Amino acid sequence: MTVPGAVLCDLDGVIRFFDHAEVTRLERAAGLPxxxxxxxxxxxxxxxxxxxxxxxxxxxxxxxxxxxxASVSEVEARALAGAFTTTPQSADPEVVDLLRRARASCPVLLVTNATVWLDEDLAALGLTDLADGVVNSAEVGSAKPDTRIYEIAADRAGVAPERCLFVDDRAENVAAAAALGMAGLHYRTPADLRAALAGRLPAARDGRAAQEAAGRP
Incomplete structure (x- = not known):
């Protein structure tokens, strides 16, 4: 894969994950699948x-x-809705590390179908400084896989679409990016991202190795 001039990365399913254990418990208690x-x-x-x-x-x-x-009592429905909209979130530390390291040599933008409170979520996760910018569908009025959101992302990165690497866990979103000439990565594991960013990581990796050699964490 060509070394990207910018990395445009999805958020949910790549960086951010949700723990729905409590929602599942409430569903089972209410007799819902x-x-x-x-x-x-x-x-x-x-x-x-x-x-x-x-x-x-x-x-x-x-x-x-x-x-x-339509399926459960009003009390159960309220409990489920409350639990779902406050579901615990976490970020994959390996993916976060890869993106931070890539950002040392090229722009990194988050491109996400998200909500008007996304900034609050990113702050809670400690990710406000993860990327050079965030292209949030709730702010730009266009959601993946609509062409416009990819064009906005490339423009904000200051890089032609054909020099962008687009990363997403949904195949249809990757296909839409590829249709604009972007390199696409259908994300499944951090190893996929590591391989795609290999050309952007040596300096960061060398720096870490130097720190370890010097006995620093």
Whole structure:
């Protein structure tokens, strides 16, 4: 793969992950199949306004609860909606390290179908300085795999699309980037990203090796 001039990286499913254990517990207690709340959260009439900036967190919670009341009691629906919209989040430390190291030699931007409260989430995860910029669908009014969000990302990176590496865990989003001439990585594991960034990591790796040789952490 050609050494990228910029890295455009998805957030959820690549960097950020959610722990739905409590939601699953509540679903089972209510007699719902696991995943029912997620389907309500990203169902018709909810997903699009959510990622295009049309819903606050409170409005999203209400929409999820309303969708679930067709299957469970109002009390159970409210509990499920509350748990889902406050699900614990974490960041993959290996992916974060790779992106920080890549950023030393090229622009790194997050390109994500997210919410109007994304900045709060990134701050909570300690990721406000992870990238040179964030292209958030809720702010730009375009969501992957729409062409416009990729064009915005490349423009903000200051790099032609054909010199961008686009990383995403969804094949359809990668295909849309490839249609614009970007190199695409359908992400599955950190090893995939490490291989794609190999040409951008030697300096950072050498620096770490030098620190270790000097007895520094």
């Amino acid at each position: 696991p995943g029912s709340t997620a389907r309500a959260a990203f169902g018709p009439g909810v997903a699009e306004p959510l990622v295009l900036g049309g819903l606050t967190r409170g409005q999203w919670r209400e929409a999820i609860g309303a969708a679930l009341t």
